[in-house]
Amino acid sequence: MLPRRLCLPSLFALIFGLLAAAPSYAQNQGALHPWNTLSPAQQNMLQPLQSQWDTLPPKRQEHMLERTQGWLKLPPERQQEIRDRIARWQQMTPAQREQARQNQHLYDTLSPDKQQQLHDAFKRFQQLPPDQREALRRQWQQQSPDQKRQWLQHVGPRSTLPGKHAFGMPGR
Numbered sequence: 001m002l003p004r005r006l007c008l009p010s011l012f013a014l015i016f017g018l019l020a021a022a023p024s025y026a027q028n029q030g031a032l033h034p035w036n037t038l039s040p041a042q043q044n045m046l047q048p049l050q051s052q053w054d055t056l057p058p059k060r061q062e063h064m065l066e067r068t069q070g071w072l073k074l075p076p077e078r079q080q081e082i083r084d085r086i087a088r089w090q091q092m093t094p095a096q097r098e099q100a101r102q103n104q105h106l107y108d109t110l111s112p113d114k115q116q117q118l119h120d121a122f123k124r125f126q127q128l129p130p131d132q133r134e135a136l137r138r139q140w141q142q143q144s145p146d147q148k149r150q151w152l153q154h155v156g157p158r159s160t161l162p163g164k165h166a167f168g169m170p171g172r
Contacts, residue, residue, distance in 0.1 A: 032058035033065060042068050045079060048087035106149060114153070 035043065035053045045068045046053065053061070071082050092100065107115060125133060140148070 033061045038065075041072055045071055045083065046086070048083060048090050102145070106145075110153075 035050060038046070038053075042065065043050070046064060049056070049064065056064075071079055074082070089097070089100075107118065110118065125136065128136075143151070
């Protein structure tokens with residue numbers, strides 16, 4: 001057993017060393033995968049996140065890197081679509097992101113058949129002239145979550161919109 005005079009200084013040295021090392025440990029934890037350690041393909045795929053990558057929490061970095069593995073197997077045009085989506089997400093306000101999460105939750109609660117119907121309706125929506133799409137977006141944004149849910153439940157296989165006067169939406 002060490003004499004008491006040696007134990008106390010050793011204990012202080014250990015504590016001081018741990019306190020001095022804590023900030024550098026915390027910094028390393030914040031950048032589990034620094035941007036400059038990513039492969040060129042990963043950097044290309046995650047380019048919209050470059051400016052904030054090193055500040056993302058490690059779990060978020062891991063999640064994005066896992067997703068990137070699958071994305072890199074896609075055709076180049078599909079990869080560009082994903083980069084564009086990431087960039088749009090980065091530009092959204094927190095309120096817009098929350099709304100997007102709620103919309104995704106609504107979609108996830110639909111049966112696979114209803115999801116396919118909605119997907120088909122969205123494709124038809126994309127083919128509408130820009131002014132009609134904008135008018136429909138405004139109407140959609142003004143609806144309550146219940147009205148949106150009702151619309152989603154009644155999407156027909158051949159319609160971009162529900163019946164002529166359903167839920168305050170115009171007919172085709």
